[in-house]
Amino acid sequence: MNRCLYDLFLIPEKRKHFAEGISIAFDMVRRRMPPGNPAIGILREHVLIGFFKSEFGSENVVVPEKGNQRSYDVILCDGELSIKTLTGDTGFKVLWTVDNEQVNNEIKTGYQPEHDIFLINIFWDKCRDSVFYIPLSAQNDVIDHIGRQKYLTSATGTNNRGISIHKQAVKQLKKHSETLSFAVDWRIKEVDYPDAWDEWIEFWSNRQ
Helix, strand or coil, rough: CCCCHHHHHHHHHHHHHHHHHHHHHHHHHHHCCCCCCCCCHHHHHHHHHHHHHHHCHHHHCCCCCCCCCCCEEECCEEEEEEEEECCCCCEEEEEEECHHHHHHHHHHHHHCCCEEEEEEEEEECCCCEEEEEEEEHHHHHHHHHCCCHHHHECCCCCCCCEEECCHHHHHHHCCCCCCCEEEEEEECCCCCCCCCCCHHHHHHHHHH
16 A cells, blocks of 8 residues: 555545645636646646645655656655546546557456556535545456456547546445545635736746
8 A cells, every 4th residue: 555645545634635625726727728628637637746746745756757658647655656537427548549459458358457546536516535545456356356348448449549447347446445535525615716827927037
């Protein structure tokens, strides 16, 4: 179990600090990006890595170089971690590819989880369990219980974008006895957010 995430989930003050901040931060991202823009996921990931660096120290957070082929997003306290964010009761991507043959092979025999998952499940205007630490052992248990073909799903054809964990499998991962979780209140109050361009105005002003 990742020692940093263990502290986050089990120490009430840390949970409260994160839960109160993440809804505001993700709402800021939502307001800056049009619905459906794939960059939203990248910005959410930046928010989370920024939290890790702030909370646990930059020396305990390693971000892989861009372009590296890897199935994890960050090394937190010496543990490789996959970051996932989703809205509502849906599944989430675990492999991006347009190769239908690869998709079929992965679903039948190939796919094997490699890392713990840090999942943020957004439920706007509700208060629900939303932050999940899903260890590798829990993922393997669910696969063994329901099988890969029920665990994974894909949309084959010209618009195929890879493999996702089925939404029913995600529900089982959340309920697993080894998974840790806590709630977030996504009922956002009126907040005076900074202008989306402020950071770039400051950047160019400082270069004069």
